[in-house]
Amino acid sequence: xxxxxxxxxxxxxxxxxxxxxxxxxxxxxxxxxxxxxxxxxxxxxxxxxxxxxxxxxxxxxxxxxxxxxxxxxxxxxxxxxx
Numbered sequence: 001x002x003x004x005x006x007x008x009x010x011x012x013x014x015x016x017x018x019x020x021x022x023x024x025x026x027x028x029x030x031x032x033x034x035x036x037x038x039x040x041x042x043x044x045x046x047x048x049x050x051x052x053x054x055x056x057x058x059x060x061x062x063x064x065x066x067x068x069x070x071x072x073x074x075x076x077x078x079x080x081x082x
Contacts, residue, residue: 035043042048
């Protein structure tokens, strides 16, 4: 019991494993990317940027359309679920 009373303050002030890390402790070098000259020129080009945005929108719309078609096909196969 005496040992527990002696160790209790040490346990209370010990670092918790659930504490958040400080940004200075983290190594973020894995997330740093180096853009080449060609990538920099493409990112400044308005036509390329617009094309990327349009392609993302078309891709998203296509995925929604595919999901709706899949839902319609499964509804036709299982008419008893209505």
